Amino acid sequence: MNKKAIVFFNKKSVYVGSSKHGYGLTYLAKREFDHGEVVMESTGKIINHQTPHISVQIGENRHFLPSKWTSKYWNHSCEPNTHIKTRSDNFPSLVASKK
Numbered sequence: 001m002n003k004k005a006i007v008f009f010n011k012k013s014v015y016v017g018s019s020k021h022g023y024g025l026t027y028l029a030k031r032e033f034d035h036g037e038v039v040m041e042s043t044g045k046i047i048n049h050q051t052p053h054i055s056v057q058i059g060e061n062r063h064f065l066p067s068k069w070t071s072k073y074w075n076h077s078c079e080p081n082t083h084i085k086t087r088s089d090n091f092p093s094l095v096a097s098k099k
Contacts (some may be wrong), residue, residue, distance in 0.1 A: 001041065001051070003043050003067075003070070003083070005097065006041045006042070006043055006069075006070055007069040007070065009040075009070065010040045010041065010069050010070065011074055012030070013029065013030060013031075013033075013039055013040060013063065014027040014028060014029055014030060014039065014040060015027070015028055015030060015064045016028075016068075016073060019075065021053060022031060024073075025038065025073045026074075026075050027073050027074065033034060033096035034096060035096055035097065035098060036076060036093065036095060036096065037095065037096045038042050038093050038094070038095055038096075039059065039082055039093075039094045039095065039096055040070070040071060040074075040093065040094040041087070041091070041093045042056075042064070042066050042071035042078055042091050042092050042093065042094070043066070043067065043070045043091050044064045044066040044067055044071070044072040044091070045064060045065045045095060046062065046063070046064045046090060047062075047063050047065060048057075048061050048062065048063070050063055053065070054072060055080075056074060056083065056092065058072060058083070058086055058090075058091075058092050059086070064091065064092070071094065073089075074094065075091050080092050080097060081096065081097055081098050083095055
């Protein structure tokens with residue numbers, strides 16, 4: 001899937017809003033997702049080190065720098081309802097863990 005298609009897919013699924021806990025911007029779902037359903041897909045630049053902000057760890061010594069509509073505002077959660085699954089193109093997708 002090319003970047004334009006990914007951005008279109010993501011914008012149908014989520015919107016950017018403020019965290020209810022005051023942590024800044026985050027993605028919020030536009031609907032409920034079934035277990036295992038892809039919520040968002042991402043692209044960006046894969047690198048071998050962590051950055052001070054925005055990079056997402058996808059493996060040991062593997063991080064990526066996302067663009068805004070492909071995971072820039074993914075956040076940590078102590079009670080997650082999604083998880084990251086790496087696709088065959090080595091970029092992560094955000095997948096629903098529970099409904």
